[in-house]
Amino acid sequence: MSAIIPVAELGELVAGWIGAGKLVAAPVAVGDRLLYQQLASADQAVFDARRRPANSIKEFLFPRHEPLFRYRIEGRGIELSEVAPEEREQIVIGAKPCDAAALPILDLVFNWDFEDGFYTARRARTTVISLACAAEDEACFCTSVGLGPEDEAGSDAMLFDLGDGRFAVRAVTEKGKALFGERQAEPPAPRPGPEPKFDAARVGRYLASHFESPLWKELTLACLGCGACAYTCPTCHCFDMVDEGNAAGGVRVKNWDSCQFPLFTLHASGHNPRSVQPQRQRQRLFHKFVTYPQKFNAVLCTGCGNCERNCPAGLGVLAVLKAIDGEAMNQDAKEPVQA
Amino acid sequence: MTEPGAMTQRLRETCRRLLEEGKVQVVIGWGGAGRLASPTQAESPAPLSFPTQAEPPAPLSGAAGGAGRLACPTQAEPHAPLSGTPAPRPVFITRAEDAEKLEWNDRCFANLTVYLTRKEVKALGKAAVVVKGCDERSLVVLEKESQIERGSLHAIGMVCEGVGTPREAKCAGCEVRVPRFADETIGEAEGAAASATAVASRLDGLMAKSPAERWAFWTAEFARCVKCYACRQVCPLCYCERCIADKNRPVAIETSASARGNFAWHITRAFHLAARCIGCGECSRACPAGIPLGLLNQSLAQATEEDFGYRPGMDPKAEPVFGNWSPADKEDFIR
Amino acid sequence: MTAQFEPKIVAYVCNWCTYLGADLAGTNRLEYPPNVRILRLPCTGRIDFNLIVKAFEMGADAVLVSGCHPGDCHYTAGNYHARRRWMLFRRLLDTLGIETERVHFAWISAAEGKKWQQVIGEITEKTRQMGPYAAYQELSEAAK
Numbered sequence: 001m002s003a004i005i006p007v008a009e010l011g012e013l014v015a016g017w018i019g020a021g022k023l024v025a026a027p028v029a030v031g032d033r034l035l036y037q038q039l040a041s042a043d044q045a046v047f048d049a050r051r052r053p054a055n056s057i058k059e060f061l062f063p064r065h066e067p068l069f070r071y072r073i074e075g076r077g078i079e080l081s082e083v084a085p086e087e088r089e090q091i092v093i094g095a096k097p098c099d100a101a102a103l104p105i106l107d108l109v110f111n112w113d114f115e116d117g118f119y120t121a122r123r124a125r126t127t128v129i130s131l132a133c134a135a136e137d138e139a140c141f142c143t144s145v146g147l148g149p150e151d152e153a154g155s156d157a158m159l160f161d162l163g164d165g166r167f168a169v170r171a172v173t174e175k176g177k178a179l180f181g182e183r184q185a186e187p188p189a190p191r192p193g194p195e196p197k198f199d200a201a202r203v204g205r206y207l208a209s210h211f212e213s214p215l216w217k218e219l220t221l222a223c224l225g226c227g228a229c230a231y232t233c234p235t236c237h238c239f240d241m242v243d244e245g246n247a248a249g250g251v252r253v254k255n256w257d258s259c260q261f262p263l264f265t266l267h268a269s270g271h272n273p274r275s276v277q278p279q280r281q282r283q284r285l286f287h288k289f290v291t292y293p294q295k296f297n298a299v300l301c302t303g304c305g306n307c308e309r310n311c312p313a314g315l316g317v318l319a320v321l322k323a324i325d326g327e328a329m330n331q332d333a334k335e336p337v338q339a
Numbered sequence: 340m341t342e343p344g345a346m347t348q349r350l351r352e353t354c355r356r357l358l359e360e361g362k363v364q365v366v367i368g369w370g371g372a373g374r375l376a377s378p379t380q381a382e383s384p385a386p387l388s389f390p391t392q393a394e395p396p397a398p399l400s401g402a403a404g405g406a407g408r409l410a411c412p413t414q415a416e417p418h419a420p421l422s423g424t425p426a427p428r429p430v431f432i433t434r435a436e437d438a439e440k441l442e443w444n445d446r447c448f449a450n451l452t453v454y455l456t457r458k459e460v461k462a463l464g465k466a467a468v469v470v471k472g473c474d475e476r477s478l479v480v481l482e483k484e485s486q487i488e489r490g491s492l493h494a495i496g497m498v499c500e501g502v503g504t505p506r507e508a509k510c511a512g513c514e515v516r517v518p519r520f521a522d523e524t525i526g527e528a529e530g531a532a533a534s535a536t537a538v539a540s541r542l543d544g545l546m547a548k549s550p551a552e553r554w555a556f557w558t559a560e561f562a563r564c565v566k567c568y569a570c571r572q573v574c575p576l577c578y579c580e581r582c583i584a585d586k587n588r589p590v591a592i593e594t595s596a597s598a599r600g601n602f603a604w605h606i607t608r609a610f611h612l613a614a615r616c617i618g619c620g621e622c623s624r625a626c627p628a629g630i631p632l633g634l635l636n637q638s639l640a641q642a643t644e645e646d647f648g649y650r651p652g653m654d655p656k657a658e659p660v661f662g663n664w665s666p667a668d669k670e671d672f673i674r
Numbered sequence: 675m676t677a678q679f680e681p682k683i684v685a686y687v688c689n690w691c692t693y694l695g696a697d698l699a700g701t702n703r704l705e706y707p708p709n710v711r712i713l714r715l716p717c718t719g720r721i722d723f724n725l726i727v728k729a730f731e732m733g734a735d736a737v738l739v740s741g742c743h744p745g746d747c748h749y750t751a752g753n754y755h756a757r758r759r760w761m762l763f764r765r766l767l768d769t770l771g772i773e774t775e776r777v778h779f780a781w782i783s784a785a786e787g788k789k790w791q792q793v794i795g796e797i798t799e800k801t802r803q804m805g806p807y808a809a810y811q812e813l814s815e816a817a818k
Contacts, residue, residue: 546769552771557770598813598816599731602770603727606727609766610766613762635769642765643762646762661759662755663758664754664758670744672761672764673760673780674793
């Protein structure tokens with residue numbers, strides 16, 4: 001079988017998977033934007049190697065709202081019941097490499113001191129087919145965090161748009177081979193991707209020694225404290241657990257949460273250690289570029305640029321990192337770093 | 340009509356002057372070039388359950404037949420931006436030499452008055468805020484609701500021909516191209532005539548459908564809501580220190596991004612803005628899922644005008660709708 | 675024989691007028707359908723629009739909001755504020771496609787036991803014809 005697949009055949013493959021009862025997700029056009037969504041039919045899918053969806057694929061492994069168990073209250077007794085787990089196989093096709101690369105990064109925290117069975121179960125039955133990038137914009141910075149427009153991290157198979165309605169396919173893992181057999185196209189000439197937007201080492205050095213800095217206040221005034229960045233980020237994974245119900249019973253759910261919300265760190269005592277936005281923004285940068293790397297040896301960011309493009313005030317991590325890099329450069333010029 | 344370039348220069352001069360003379364400690368304007376959440380230009384297609392697009396995408400080689408067409412634009416075609424729109428961002432100028440950062444153009448989407456009630460910005464001292472005529476309406480309502488001291492705020496009005504390419508829906512029929520209450524206005528008033536053409540609005544299209552169709556529409560739209568609250572945070576009139584959606588003793592509005600939870604939130608957001616929303620459209624622009632939230636606010640604004648002859652933010656002397664009542668209020672729907 | 679559908683009606687009533695009117699219906703032995711669940715609040719002015727939404731979330735098939743006639747509010751103007759709120763809230767419900775024929779408003783005084791009986795009877799019968807409020811109940815089922 002050819003490793004070059006015309007789009008019509010791709011459509012047939014997708015239709016076949018849907019017909020076989022698998023859950024299939026792909027980028028879908030909504031207005032003038034793309035969003036990853038579960039497909040009702042194959043012809044909803046949009047394979048555009050030059051655009052990226054405004055959301056990420058994490059919601060297929062880490063849903064925005066996940067019931068954990070149900071409970072009934074009878075007198076003084078509580079009866080728990082399981083939520084029937086989803087058992088269907090899942091395929092995400094047309095994922096951007098910066099979305100796929102987030103999965104090995106998320107695997108680290110979800111298998112750390114406690115295995116998050118909800119995540120790992122979904123991960124085990126999900127196959128990710130990514131679509132290598134044919135373009136980038138000024139918000140993209142995958143190359144600044146060690147990735148690239150054709151990076152295979154997290155992908156089970158990768159498609160390359162040949163520009164004429166055909167795709168070259170390369171299987172990366174056993175799961176990829178299970179879907180595409182032994183097809184192994186030669187990838188087209190590699191693309192360089194976005195030029196580096198900041199010096200990661202210089203930024204890391206600055207952050208390590210500038211927890212307290214007037215820069216945090218200055219840089220973060222525009223932040224409005226919503227969750228648009230965290231919720232469209234492929235790697236953000238904070239969540240909140242709530243019980244929804246009444247005196248007769250209810251359901252415990254796990255919902256997405258954002259460290260930028262004003263009440264994210266509000267204690268039951270009423271004290272809030274991160275009561276102003278500069279502290280919350282600082283935490284976001286530190287979590288992604290200092291703390292997570294220290295713990296897991298991986299940056300909690302794939303340079304997708306969603307935070308910047310979705311922020312009502314344009315304040316993505318890139319904007320802050322570029323400003324920090326600029327400041328770090330100034331400082332280095334005044335006090336050159338000893339080699 | 341003054342050229343945007345000339346207006347940018349005058350804005351920078353104004354900012355420099357205000358800071359050098361110590362009249363204000365911070366100028367809140369638009370500046371730099373980045374990407375912002377962009378207004379959704381096109382109609383959302385029909386709900387998720389409608390599988391086919393009305394118009395197949397432009398010619399795709401080898402894409403027809405088989406299981407149907409898949410959108411796969413060829414590289415030869417010009418492509419839509421990845422997402423987000425290059426546009427100036429909100430900037431906070433505290434030093435006269437930074438006035439150079441300010442920009443004025445038809446991509447100054449953001450309504451900057453939202454920053455006037457944020458404590459981190461208030462801590463900077465007396466502020467000047469750059470406003471378009473639509474943004475300025477927020478100032479009228481904020482003052483009415485005692486959230487700002489209008490006297491201790493310096494408003495710099497920009498004469499505006501509309502924002503966005505193509506122009507935003509809110510710009511058609513705009514009556515406030517020249518800000519009315521600014522402390523100083525930049526741009527020439529003549530030539531900035533309001534567009535007289537009434538645009539068949541998307542709201543009219545929605546209300547022409549049956550209630551069941553509207554329910555299906557909103558169910559599909561809200562299915563994409565992730566409860567990021569960007570709509571709330573970007574709104575100048577959502578300034579509650581602790582929003583009802585964040586209360587948990589007891590829980591008033593479910594926090595889950597489930598279908599039921601999303602309806603509960605959007606009903607609350609829209610109705611807490613009833614007779615207060617000034618129609619800047621920031622909620623729709625900020626939504627990362629492209630939900631046309633402004634339609635809900637627009638329908639309430641229509642009802643507010645029909646039932647009470649009131650348009651929020653237009654007349655500083657007008658009494659707000661809620662908090663007041665009249666014996667003449669209609670009660671044909673009450674047994 | 676299949677059981678007839680019995681609608682669930684939730685009535686948010688003010689303490690000083692409608693609640694007493696309902697009580698009067700009781701003491702006068704005026705029969706009215708038992709489908710109504712009465713929730714007593716101090717005044718219609720306190721009735722948050724979200725209470726109407728909550729009732730539908732919890733399975734109500736119709737909601738009644740009722741209080742003192744204009745001019746008779748125990749707190750002087752609570753019902754006037756409520757009236758304004760309802761005028762706009764109905765528009766929002768309509769825009770969302772929520773079935774406004776399932777949301778009813780009434781002024782029922784403490785002396786109007788008969789009116790209470792009539793209104794509850796009408797609403798119950800009308801809702802029985804309309805059937806259960808499936809749309810909202812489906813939202814809640816999905817959330818369970």
